[in-house]
Amino acid sequence: QNAVHYARDRRQGRALTGPAEPNEKADTLFVHPDVRRMLMEGKAWTEGLRALCLWGALQVDLEHKAGSEEDRQTAADLIGLLTPVIKGVGTDKGYDIATTAQQVYGGHGYIQEWGMEQYVRDARIAQIYEGTNGVQAMDLVGRKLAQNGGRAVQAFFKLVADEVAAAKAVEATADFAARLERALGDLQASTMWFMANGMKNPNNVGAGAVAYMHLMGIVAVGVMWLRMAAAAARLIAAGEGDRAFLDAKLVTARFFAERALPNAGALRRQIEGGAEAIMALPEEMFLAA
Numbered sequence: 001q002n003a004v005h006y007a008r009d010r011r012q013g014r015a016l017t018g019p020a021e022p023n024e025k026a027d028t029l030f031v032h033p034d035v036r037r038m039l040m041e042g043k044a045w046t047e048g049l050r051a052l053c054l055w056g057a058l059q060v061d062l063e064h065k066a067g068s069e070e071d072r073q074t075a076a077d078l079i080g081l082l083t084p085v086i087k088g089v090g091t092d093k094g095y096d097i098a099t100t101a102q103q104v105y106g107g108h109g110y111i112q113e114w115g116m117e118q119y120v121r122d123a124r125i126a127q128i129y130e131g132t133n134g135v136q137a138m139d140l141v142g143r144k145l146a147q148n149g150g151r152a153v154q155a156f157f158k159l160v161a162d163e164v165a166a167a168k169a170v171e172a173t174a175d176f177a178a179r180l181e182r183a184l185g186d187l188q189a190s191t192m193w194f195m196a197n198g199m200k201n202p203n204n205v206g207a208g209a210v211a212y213m214h215l216m217g218i219v220a221v222g223v224m225w226l227r228m229a230a231a232a233a234r235l236i237a238a239g240e241g242d243r244a245f246l247d248a249k250l251v252t253a254r255f256f257a258e259r260a261l262p263n264a265g266a267l268r269r270q271i272e273g274g275a276e277a278i279m280a281l282p283e284e285m286f287l288a289a
């Protein structure tokens, strides 16, 4: 939010499409697509991850209070599976967003006076404590995936596939749902790859663990954006709610669909690269340049 205020205030350069405010010496940072990209990344991931945290808290309640034993079990499975994702992806993205917001300030982001470097430093520790994110990823792929014959991950796949199927039938969410379906396909293929290649070499699982955690994070936050987009579209159609707020939700969901969901394919290909290149170098060669 500080970066948003700064971008509205600071004048530097001109809009690519011609001066936005010709009477001023320069336009504000807000006219530059790359500055907007940075601010949109922060907005899309922050709102999506907050929704995922709230969804996780709901699963904790349902684990104890849902009406049937089956529903309590599913909630327990889902929150068990997604806890390392919420922690690991949430804090990795928290740090990324803090440095991206710092970048919006240019040189002012680096120096102490504007306060952004302290946010970056504060965000950094969350990736390390409460289980380093590398160890969170190992918990996900080494323990949570295989538990109870893969019951939890199957429940997650079903949850996403059901929501995708429902959203594909609605015009306002059909495009988002199709893109999320592709990301889900990448997650499922990566899970199968671990099953086929993890037993013969456990390093194949360790080498892909963080990529897999982020891939699952993209899909999980994708579900949250699908829900937010669907809710916004419903309210707009009913003529209810704050229109500017609801329109912003739809635009931010579109940004997530176009900018974050495609990374699922890249992460899948990293996972399928396996451990060979990661494990091949003798230790002393890490010091040779």
Ligand SMILES: Cc1cc2nc3c(=O)[nH]c(=O)nc-3n(C[C@H](O)[C@H](O)[C@H](O)COP(=O)(O)OP(=O)(O)OC[C@H]3O[C@@H](n4cnc5c(N)ncnc54)[C@H](O)[C@@H]3O)c2cc1C
Residues within 6 Å of the ligand: 125, 128, 129, 130, 131, 132, 133, 134, 135, 138
């Ligand atoms: C500011 C601060 C406050 C803290 N507060 C608390 C607190 O209140 N209570 C508390 O109990 N602890 C606290 N800690 C400790 C914190 O939980 C540990 O630092 C953290 O769990 C990492 O352990 P480590 O530092 O021993 O790193 P290591 O375990 O040595 O890890 C080093 C690196 O190796 C990786 N690694 C290690 N083992 C594996 C593995 N099997 N597979 C893959 N990668 C691996 C890690 O991911 C990490 O990148 C705090 C730490 C800090 C810095």
